[in-house]
Amino acid sequence: MASLSSKNIDLQVDLGSRLSPSASVVLPGDANFANLTSRWREWRAPTIAAVVQVATEDDVQQVVRFANEYDLPFIARSGGHGATEAMASAKDAIQIDFRKLSQVELSEDGKTAIIGGGATVKGVVEALGKLGKQAVTGICESVGVSAPILGGGHGWLQGQYGLPADQVISARLVLPNGDAVTVSEESYPDLFWAIKGAGHNFGLITEWKYRVYDIKNAKWSYEIFVFSGDKLETLYDLTNEMIKTQPPQVTHWTYITKVADIDPEHPIIWYAIIYDGPAPEARQYAKPIHAIEAIMVNAGEATIPELAVLTFQDENGPGCAKGLTSLRYPIGLKSYNTASVRKVYNEIDETFRKVPELAGSFFLLEGYSTQGVQAIEEASTAFPHRSDEVLVTSYVQYKPNESIDAAAQGFGKKLRNYLLEGSDDPDHLRAYVNYANGDESLQEVYGWEEWRLEKLRKLKQLWDPENKMCYYVPII
Numbered sequence: 519m520a521s522l523s524s525k526n527i528d529l530q531v532d533l534g535s536r537l538s539p540s541a542s543v544v545l546p547g548d549a550n551f552a553n554l555t556s557r558w559r560e561w562r563a564p565t566i567a568a569v570v571q572v573a574t575e576d577d578v579q580q581v582v583r584f585a586n587e588y589d590l591p592f593i594a595r596s597g598g599h600g601a602t603e604a605m606a607s608a609k610d611a612i613q614i615d616f617r618k619l620s621q622v623e624l625s626e627d628g629k630t631a632i633i634g635g636g637a638t639v640k641g642v643v644e645a646l647g648k649l650g651k652q653a654v655t656g657i658c659e660s661v662g663v664s665a666p667i668l669g670g671g672h673g674w675l676q677g678q679y680g681l682p683a684d685q686v687i688s689a690r691l692v693l694p695n696g697d698a699v700t701v702s703e704e705s706y707p708d709l710f711w712a713i714k715g716a717g718h719n720f721g722l723i724t725e726w727k728y729r730v731y732d733i734k735n736a737k738w739s740y741e742i743f744v745f746s747g748d749k750l751e752t753l754y755d756l757t758n759e760m761i762k763t764q765p766p767q768v769t770h771w772t773y774i775t776k777v778a779d780i781d782p783e784h785p786i787i788w789y790a791i792i793y794d795g796p797a798p799e800a801r802q803y804a805k806p807i808h809a810i811e812a813i814m815v816n817a818g819e820a821t822i823p824e825l826a827v828l829t830f831q832d833e834n835g836p837g838c839a840k841g842l843t844s845l846r847y848p849i850g851l852k853s854y855n856t857a858s859v860r861k862v863y864n865e866i867d868e869t870f871r872k873v874p875e876l877a878g879s880f881f882l883l884e885g886y887s888t889q890g891v892q893a894i895e896e897a898s899t900a901f902p903h904r905s906d907e908v909l910v911t912s913y914v915q916y917k918p919n920e921s922i923d924a925a926a927q928g929f930g931k932k933l934r935n936y937l938l939e940g941s942d943d944p945d946h947l948r949a950y951v952n953y954a955n956g957d958e959s960l961q962e963v964y965g966w967e968e969w970r971l972e973k974l975r976k977l978k979q980l981w982d983p984e985n986k987m988c989y990y991v992p993i994i
């Protein structure tokens with residue numbers, strides 16, 4: 519693919535003249551270029567030659583057509599939290615910046631909303647919340663809503679209503695050739711299937727028609743525990759029992775990390791029960807956990823934005839902090855193999871001592887409920903991991919420092935391997951595409967059933983034969 523700098527193009531004029539009045543072309547050297555291109559992970563980020571802040575669907579089409587005319591790479595940007603190997607192969611790309619397309623409009627019957635392709639979790643939660651509504655979104659406030667949906671997605675409400683991808687009634691999709699289509703069960707059903715799990719490969723979303731629900735409880739409940747490492751076996755043996763009957767409104771959620779103020783020597787286990795319901799019900803559910811001696815317990819009720827703060831997933835929280843090198847190595851599990859989680863804990867403990875630069879990393883175990891997810895037929899979307907009960911990944915994080923990149927990668931892979939070896943199927947890793955490091959096989963990310971990849975490859979050949987959409991865990 520050609521680079522912008524090698525062409526004699528005046529983007530402001532040649533492309534700008536094709537755009538709506540609210541769109542803008544921002545070039546390196548412009549005052550807000552650095553801000554617009556900043557990312558959760560700057561390490562191995564795409565290199566951007568120009569940003570186009572699109573304001574209409576037609577703008578998106580114009581940019582795609584322009585890029586194709588001049589054989590230039592383009593890449594979408596919504597929340598800026600994407601972090602996977604292939605993004606680094608976008609060189610001198612046009613960043614199609616979706617943040618102006620962030621409308622949230624409730625339908626008259628209150629059952630659906632039109633949500634812009636560039637909306638963030640925070641924007642959607644706030645806009646719907648004002649109307650007494652909620653939707654299944656991811657948790658981190660700064661993450662875009664679209665990318666999670668395109669990869670299936672995970673969030674607090676999935677036990678009750680299904681994955682983010684399951685909420686889509688239709689979507690407006692700008693295809694890699696610049697045409698715009700509506701995809702739904704009735705219109706381009708194969709593409710509709712593909713964008714719910716492997717969507718990064720197929721086009722650009724300008725808007726979703728998305729299911730929304732009444733807010734049942736203005737305040738949710740939380741029971742947060744901090745345990746020392748020696749409680750690990752008791753905790754995960756118990757959690758394995760509790761998962762078997764975990765109600766749809768519950769999530770259990772763990773960080774294994776170092777908090778020197780609490781334990782200067784070893785990592786702690788930060789463990790939360792998040793509950794869509796009143797505090798007494800949550801307390802009743804969490805009762806067995808209270809029997810394990812904790813260093814700290816903090817329980818109460820909170821709105822969804824407050825829960826984001828409590829779980830470090832608010833826009834100013836450490837989970838969203840920018841500028842670090844961050845590596846993720848996801849794995850889906852059916853349950854916890856306690857012996858494997860012990861190996862993970864010990865490895866973290868040892869590594870933080872040996873490589874102190876990595877001591878700001880954390881290990882995340884997300885135990886969302888799955889009733890709503892598993893109520894949907896496994897083959898009906900491109901999301902391949904519906905039967906997993908737990909989603910786990912390390913967040914290996916450190917100030918950019920090339921000298922420890924190799925150690926950090928080895929560390930993250932080792933942790934995942936411990937869990938894989940102790941999993942229900944050690945030969946078949948299942949890795950959530952939106953967390954994928956990018957070195958996983960296509961089967962690991964898009965599913966082990968042969969028909970899945972076959973179908974995806976055929977669709978790719980049909981809809982993106984020139985492989986323009988290739989910067990997020992590409993199928994080819």
Ligand SMILES: Cc1cc2nc3c(=O)[nH]c(=O)nc-3n(C[C@H](O)[C@H](O)[C@H](O)COP(=O)(O)OP(=O)(O)OC[C@H]3O[C@@H](n4cnc5c(N)ncnc54)[C@H](O)[C@@H]3O)c2cc1C
Nearest residue numbers: 595596597598599600635656657658662665671672723952
């Ligand atoms: C701190 C943190 C918390 C997270 N929490 C969750 C969570 O709760 N649930 C969950 O499911 N995932 C979560 N994720 C993973 C998240 O889904 C991915 O990192 C995702 O890629 C981020 O999307 P973004 O819009 O923020 O990033 P961006 O970098 O803007 O986008 C990433 C990629 O998504 C695609 N994309 C974005 N917008 C569009 C669009 N409008 N049309 C087509 N393609 C588009 C493009 O391929 C783009 O390269 C989290 C990630 C982080 C870093």
